[in-house]
Amino acid sequence: MRLFPLVLLATLGCRNKDVTPEETAPIGETGLGITDADGDGYDIESDCDDGDANVNPGQAEVPYDGLDNDCDAATPDDDLDGDGFGEADDCDDDDARVNPDAPEACNGIDDNCDGAVDDGVGLVFYADNDGDGYGDPADAVQSCEGNAGYVADDSDCDDTDPAVNVAADEVCDGIDNDCDEAVDEPQAVDAEDWYPDSDGDGYGDADFPQRACEQPSGYVDDDRDCDDSDGAVHPGADETCDGVDQDCDGTLDEDAIDAATWYVDYDGDGYGASRFTAEDCDQPSGYVDNADDCDDTDSGISPAAAEICNGVDDDCDGLTDDGDPDGPNTVTHYPDSDGDGYGDSADAGTDSCELPSGRTEDNSDCDDSDATVYPGASETCNGVDDDCDGLTDQDDPNGPAALTWYPDDDADGYGDESDAGTVDCALPAGAVEDNSDCDDTDAAVNPGATEVWYDGVDADCDGASDYDADGDGYDSYDEIGGPDCLDTDASVYICGSTQGSAGQTCATILNAYSAATDGVYWLDPDGDGDTSDAWQGYCDMTRNNGGWTLVLNNTQAVSHSGNPTMYQAINSVLVRGGSLSSTLTAFDLWVGVGEWGDIGTYARLEVGSSPSSISHQAFYTLTLNAANDYQLSMSAGTITIGSSTPGMYSYHNGRRLTTYDDDNDAYSANCATYYGHPWWYGSCWSGSFWGGTSHQEAPYWTSSGSDYYAWGAIWLQ
Template sequence: MRTFALTTALALVGCKPATVSLGDDTGVLVDPEQCTWYYDADEDGFGDDDTLTEGLCEDMPEGMVTVGGDCDDLIAAINPEADEVCDEVDNNCDGAVDVDAVDAGTWYVDADGDGYGDDATAAVVCEQPPDTIALGGDCDDTDTAWNPGATEDDCADPNDYNCDGSTGYDDLDGDGWAACEECDDTDAAINPDATEVCDGADNDCDALIDDADDSLDDATTTTFYADTDGDGYGDAASTVQACAAPAGTVSNATDCDDGRDDISPGAAEVCDGVDNDCDGLADDEDGSLDTTTTSTWYADDDADGYGDSAGGTVDACADPGGYAATDDDCDDSDSGVSPGAAELCDGADQDCDGVVDNGFADTDSDGTMDCVDDCPVYADPTLSSNGDGSSSSPYMSVNDAISLRGGYCDEILLYAGTYEETVDYGGDDLSIASIDGAETTILDASSSGGSVVTFTSGESSAAVLEGVTLTGGTGTAGDGSRVTNSYSMSSNDTHGGGVLIMNADPTIRDCIITDNSVDGFGGGVAAYEYAGTFEGNTVSSNLAEYDQFSGGGLWLYNATATVTGNTFIDNEAGGSSGDGGGVMGVYGTLTVSHNWFEANLAAGTGGGARFYDVEGTFYNNVMADHADDALAMTDGSAMDVINNTFNGNGHGILLDSNSYDYPSGDYINNNITSSATYGLYSSRWLCGDISFEYNNVWDSGSDDYSSGTCEYYFDGRSGNTSEDPLYSDPQNNDLSLRSSSGVKNAGADTSGYGVSDDYDGAARPQGSGYSIGAYEQ
């Protein structure tokens, strides 16, 4: 069966199929297309001619191709389209072996033996023939002087020894140099006279190119910049001129720190205090900052260096102001409370450890530390040695009590007696008060001099001096602080005999300030930039001898203070023309009320009080028995003068100006001025912006109003009277009103100025209307 099958297959291959006519789409009968095929055993696209087969083109058997000519159908690299190579095989089936092989060499006969052959003898064969060489180009193979390697250095010799078609004396580029005299006769810019420039060529024919040539024209070079840190960015301060970048240099000058490879225009800005990306901005100033490098900062409202997240946070490189790096302040409203604070014995947790007064003794185990139990501390000047500061064992002086209290107790109580010392609060908000009152508790500076009490270290209104007599003070030398353009607190003078206040705001109440004297400002008290309360004090027999703005009893400069319920008596502003016997105010805003002024004296202006360019309110005051002006308002003062009583003074109210800056108080209303030379004295005419209404001016020795007064130029003049106010006992300075007084219920409603009571504290009004003067009844 196998023999029959093979025989049948061969018979089919060898037989020519019968012709069959088929019809096309027109119905005409045509012969089918016949093809010739060859068997392609090595699958190189060419078949063996010995396997020729014919048949219908559409029926080509698998493994057959339509192209024959393969002379070795077992090797795919051998076929009619293969390259002939030198391998002793007919690779391209052209019947020749190694003829025109693609890798055949070209060989030349070298008749003169100079290493170069004659091109006319070239033979392209696989194997080098005898007596041949691989180099051609010899234009005279009979003479060894002629070949491509020959030199032409004799510019007079017309022979082309190097076979290049030109001779040494030729000047092909027309630059004036023969070929034998220069290094490139095809380029006129290259010759021995040329300038070496940056172009990669030997322009001046000295065998040196560009940077290697010392004669290089620097104008053709490029500026390169040192890149010491190797980050690809150069340093503008370190340059070199060259044709090509020398090692370690770059062509840009944009590095702002060439010593650090992490700083360059290509670097990321991070939090390190450095301008990393060289844009002139560092850290938080740079909008391109990598925010992953920032820190969280916590609001530090009390500026103690410790923050509290409850107050807000911000992410930044550095504290943006008002923030801290930690979130551990347990009271961010108090700079004395933080993890870094020292624990005080005061019933509070200063160091934020959650424990109150830790580290202090509690001897009686009552839960309150001894140092809190032992507050206040006491002093007694009759003792000869110090106790422990308790009420039963006091310290023997005020200064001992201050220094030995340990800083935990700010309250000091004084037993009666005379303390021969001066006291400086030293910036502590101490409360120093007598136990038995000012009459028997005395601070006396007679033996030491100076100001009896000093507040010059920023003490607040919590600093209190209460119920103590201050006497014998001679004041403190000034520090040059400016008072006006013409005057200052000179170091040649002393100021503040009883009390000196500089840029502090203490509360001084119920004290007796007497028999103190200075040659500068403030015989009793000098207060500079003061915003405190001066209340219930008796200020008497003090002397200030400065020639102007003296302030015998109380001197105030640029103060925003309350002066209320005090008695100013027998104080003197001396010198040649001292002002403000009782009170002298220079600039500022003052509330002066419920004070008694009596028999104070000024060599200049304002025996009772003078106010120089001061604003505020002067109400419910009594001013009596001053030889000169009771109240002087001058030089732009704008105080409302309401419900005051002036009796027995040289002038009741003086309005004046030395600088044509006229007083401009809004209202002078509901006042009584009686038994004065002039009730109202004005040395200037322009008072049109002042309201003078419901005042009683009576019993003036010369005239109720001075000659030339601005009485008739006031904006308001209604309700003014002139009658006996009927004081209760004027001989003994009881200036309250009899029930029959015509000024009772005759005044204007002054509640709009804050006047709700009278000098004695009785409510206003008591009857059908407001009374005129300091007393409602």
């Protein structure tokens, strides 16, 4: 009904659009000739009611007057909070959160305009009648605030008993104390352990316990049965001799009721004495099952012994010697006419209890008239059976004391060591007693000959190598390629270990002695046999198959003092900062380039923070032209670590050696003076193994001003 006047005015305004400007001029006219009927400053185009000066876009909306005062449909006349509900339906038109579509919340407000505050919202609470902190799921209320006597938990299965709830311990009382729908389960705090008694002997098996409030059928509360499959085995059983632990005490057959009685047998003859006994299932050591020995201190006296003529009751029957119908065991004796202790084998012998003088119980003498003939005598070459074995002289395998003869085909007085020899009492023709000749075809070869070294012949037959003149166990390197470079001194046996045993290069030392390790060795690269000009160098015997000779070593931390001359750079081995050692980062080394060609032309170049942390490594063929100031020539190589080409190849290749006293570089000044060391310099500002721009003592890999490292080396092979 409120909209009717507004509609009417809008209709009237629309009619004004059909009136010409001349006809409306008396009421008001804009500067454009458009009519403003109500004179409010808004023409008919922008005024939604040009018949009412209180209605135009410049007016404020007046609530609930039925007019669109500000001509803006976005500000309805009866929905001040803009929630889509007008005065008729909105119970609070000042709050857009309150309207019939709003959800009810716990805030003390009728949010959905249904006339009820905080209805149907809030938490669900449950009655806690027994005050144990757990509620009854069957007695619930919904509330924005908790009610007295109610809790948020609904897990109590008996709200009349405070001792019954989900946090309670289950006990054996017929009640579900912990509300898990199970009564007196095995987890009850006072439940007992029961053990299966499969054999029904009243003792259970500890390996299979069952926890329960009540004793299960077939279970007992004793867990000490060690075999629950045998009713005769349990802690209360008697132990018997059967290899079974009947009483479950962990010991077999102890104190068995059927143990036997054993008697001590001191003399070990199988018969015991009754004064010491032992009860046991098994026979103890030193005991027997009888007490029949009449003298347990003499193993020759027992019921099993034969009665002999000795005044003793040997067989324990109470009778002695001839008085015993079971004996005596009389002595049979034979004449020993030659007194050699052996009786005449041709004599029949005589029995008696006593052994007469001049007689013996033995009858093995084949000639009782000769004291040198008897069993056991040494067979000699005399045509007599000396040892009475029926064989004479060399026909006797146990003798005789004949000689073994060996052929001496080369007649040098030494017999053939490979011949088995001939045993004979007489010397065969062409034979000798000696068998030490290692070559019986050559009279110049025998143990008495003088050894001629290095001819491949063991002239003195001592079995030693013919290439080990000093006898140190290592063959000569010069003669046969062995590891001994000084075969005249037994105390020196490894090439390079002394100046006199200097090896030509590290590679030749490794070839001669494969067990050689990294370290300092004496080297003589010219290989002329004169080691007076040998020098100590460092060898890498392990990396890259070993045999590498160090010719340049630069450690950034070592000062480049003592700049070498050209003569020194060619002929001297120079060490700065310390002495040669396996710690390559402790010294600088320059081996005179005059030695390089004799060492080898295969070069290994490498730089890095240390020998164990290499950043770049490459292999090149490297030669020096001595006739042109040792001009450097390198062929294309292989880069094995890193990817950059070394400046020694890309920049310094083809240049001549420069020293502070012989300037061959491409710079106006002397680069060797600047860097304190010889090199194949181009420009002083291009890096070398001895330094580069701003880092005069650091080895460079490329010629770049930033590619420098703490350590660098050149090795030859």
